[in-house]
Amino acid sequence: MEPTADELAGVVDVFGALTREELVDALSELAFKRGMEITDAEGRIDDAVASYHLVSVERDDQRLLAPGPAAFPELPDGASDLPHILDVPERSVDRDRLVAAVEDRFLEESAVAIRSANDGFAQRLLDVSYDLEAWGSIDVAGARERLADAIEG
Numbered sequence: 001m002e003p004t005a006d007e008l009a010g011v012v013d014v015f016g017a018l019t020r021e022e023l024v025d026a027l028s029e030l031a032f033k034r035g036m037e038i039t040d041a042e043g044r045i046d047d048a049v050a051s052y053h054l055v056s057v058e059r060d061d062q063r064l065l066a067p068g069p070a071a072f073p074e075l076p077d078g079a080s081d082l083p084h085i086l087d088v089p090e091r092s093v094d095r096d097r098l099v100a101a102v103e104d105r106f107l108e109e110s111a112v113a114i115r116s117a118n119d120g121f122a123q124r125l126l127d128v129s130y131d132l133e134a135w136g137s138i139d140v141a142g143a144r145e146r147l148a149d150a151i152e153g
Contacts, residue, residue, distance in 0.1 A: 001034060002039055003027060003076055006071055007075070009054055010075040010079060011027065011075075012065050012067055014075070014082055015088055017057075017091040017093045018065055018088065019063065026082050026086060026088075029086065030076055030078050034078070051128075052069050054066070055067075055069075057101045064093060069102060069131040070131045098136075106125065106129070110125050110143040110146065117150065
């Protein structure tokens with residue numbers, strides 16, 4: 001089973017937010033229901049976080065994953081059964097805290113991309129900047145301009 005980043009966001013969205021371990025368990029359950037195995041769940045989660053399909057936020061002394069600005073959450077087959085299979089509470093994450101965490105991360109990564117002259121990284125962040133503004137009403141116009149300038153070099 002090789003879920004897409006949007007499917008990972010869909011699984012997380014069923015619960016509101018999940019820990020990394022809970023998401024791995026959920027993916028394992030889905031794969032089992034399909035008679036398959038999950039391949040590199042941790043790597044897929046890392047990729048979804050890197051692409052802003054999932055975002056990480058601290059809540060109640062736990063690091064939780066929630067759907068991010070680049071996600072179009074999609075339920076993989078069988079995901080609607082997960083709340084009945086897994087012993088995981090439905091959670092909500094404070095939207096303002098989530099938006100602030102994403103904004104901080106984006107601004108930090110933008111500075112790194114510009115300093116490192118990594119055009120691919122900068123381009124990916126430039127693309128994400130539009131999602132951020134629509135998703136969280138985050139004004140990243142200044143960072144977007146610096147990223148575009150860095151790419152144009």
